[in-house]
Amino acid sequence: MPECPAGPDPADVVESHVVLDAVANGLCSLSEAERQAILAPLVDQGASQGPDGGQVKMRRYRARQHLEDLVERQGVSARGRHR
Numbered sequence: 001m002p003e004c005p006a007g008p009d010p011a012d013v014v015e016s017h018v019v020l021d022a023v024a025n026g027l028c029s030l031s032e033a034e035r036q037a038i039l040a041p042l043v044d045q046g047a048s049q050g051p052d053g054g055q056v057k058m059r060r061y062r063a064r065q066h067l068e069d070l071v072e073r074q075g076v077s078a079r080g081r082h083r
Contacts (some may be wrong), residue, residue, distance in 0.1 A: 019076055026070035034063035 027035060037059045041052075052060075071077075 019071075022071045022074045022076040023067070026067045028032060030063065030067060030071050033059075034066060037063040037065065 027038075030038070037056070041060075
């Protein structure tokens with residue numbers, strides 16, 4: 001009878017926690033406007049206004065890039081692999 005895995009790999013769980021901590025720290029370092037740009041679609045703010053315009057999309061893109069830079073400065077790849 002084949003063995004069933006006991007659960008997720010502990011190394012993967014720790015790695016996920018490291019990445020989540022880095023993202024949380026990065027979010028705290030962003031300006032309020034940058035956090036709003038990133039998080040608004042996740043909490044349905046502005047969803048009733050229709051598709052996002054070019055300025056909103058660019059603001060979100062720049063905020064995400066800034067967050068990615070902050071995360072990578074902590075030694076964690078924004079793609080989920082610890083450096």
